[in-house]
Amino acid sequence: MTPLGTITLVCAALSLLVLAAFWWWRPPLSLKWRLLLFVGIAVLPTIAAGTSTADGLERTTQRDFCGSCHVMEAHLADAVHADSQSLAARHTRNDLFGQNSCYKCHADYGMNGYVLTKLGGMKHVYHYYLGGYNRMPLAEAVAHIQISAPYKNQNCMHCHAGSGKLWNRVPDHAALGQAAKDEQISCASSGCHGVAHPFSKQARKRAQQQGTDTADAAAVSEPEAGSVSAPSAQEELTAP
Amino acid sequence: MKWRERAAELLNAERLLALASLSTVLGLLFMVLPNFVRAPLFVMLGMSLGHVFGLVGVLFFAASVLREVLTRSPPDVSRPRR
Numbered sequence: 001m002t003p004l005g006t007i008t009l010v011c012a013a014l015s016l017l018v019l020a021a022f023w024w025w026r027p028p029l030s031l032k033w034r035l036l037l038f039v040g041i042a043v044l045p046t047i048a049a050g051t052s053t054a055d056g057l058e059r060t061t062q063r064d065f066c067g068s069c070h071v072m073e074a075h076l077a078d079a080v081h082a083d084s085q086s087l088a089a090r091h092t093r094n095d096l097f098g099q100n101s102c103y104k105c106h107a108d109y110g111m112n113g114y115v116l117t118k119l120g121g122m123k124h125v126y127h128y129y130l131g132g133y134n135r136m137p138l139a140e141a142v143a144h145i146q147i148s149a150p151y152k153n154q155n156c157m158h159c160h161a162g163s164g165k166l167w168n169r170v171p172d173h174a175a176l177g178q179a180a181k182d183e184q185i186s187c188a189s190s191g192c193h194g195v196a197h198p199f200s201k202q203a204r205k206r207a208q209q210q211g212t213d214t215a216d217a218a219a220v221s222e223p224e225a226g227s228v229s230a231p232s233a234q235e236e237l238t239a240p
Numbered sequence: 241m242k243w244r245e246r247a248a249e250l251l252n253a254e255r256l257l258a259l260a261s262l263s264t265v266l267g268l269l270f271m272v273l274p275n276f277v278r279a280p281l282f283v284m285l286g287m288s289l290g291h292v293f294g295l296v297g298v299l300f301f302a303a304s305v306l307r308e309v310l311t312r313s314p315p316d317v318s319r320p321r322r
Contacts, residue, residue, distance in 0.1 A: 005275045012272050015264065019264065045294045045298075053287050060283060065283075122284065
């Protein structure tokens, strides 16, 4: 348990103790008991709320938390795989990322970045529990789930600022640096540093290929009047 | 009996205090829950419902104190103090 979690538990226990004592003995409401109730109902729960929120928010930045939804298991497995050469895995192996490699790459770094990132996280929870992802098989999810908006180079440049000697020594950086800053090309594209989670792209390509093959086969076999064709793989993927 | 009188009778200071205690206990349970159940849903519930119930508890407590203060019988001033 984290120190903040321990503080939450202690505050909650003290608060419950005060409330239990009051309702057990039912003493007359003297000033002493009013103050005790104020501490038990207002002060201690406020401290507990603060520490539990800080602890919870910190927990949501950890890689294990991201991987705790089964649809992210493949992403987590690839990121922590010792032999994987994907961009995500190479960054995860960097000690500076610690346990927060998902968060450090996917967080929004603007002025309200933290809040926006957490709101985005709430959207993920909504999609997982109410959007059908919790019932989706992993293989299907890997092909179906993709980033909601194009990945911003700004996130890469939060660390790789583009002003160091090493960065500028790369000829492609010198040639395309401005285009990268203007988001015209993506750092995480196959022509540059490669996609972060290549297995998901391959799975999507396979699913699309299967969808195309199914559609072609249906067109070649000349469907009979009144026959119902099976839904394509792509249609199945988009309807969890 | 008018609804106002009925509401005033139902929501006496002690009942408000009981509601405040109940809400606080619920809020505290939601706050400590993520320490034991680490699933994303419980972490989110802990952070959101913990605050909601905690805040409702404080409001009920404030209402209980206000109600007691406002309905307290005035001091007896019919006899002069010695």
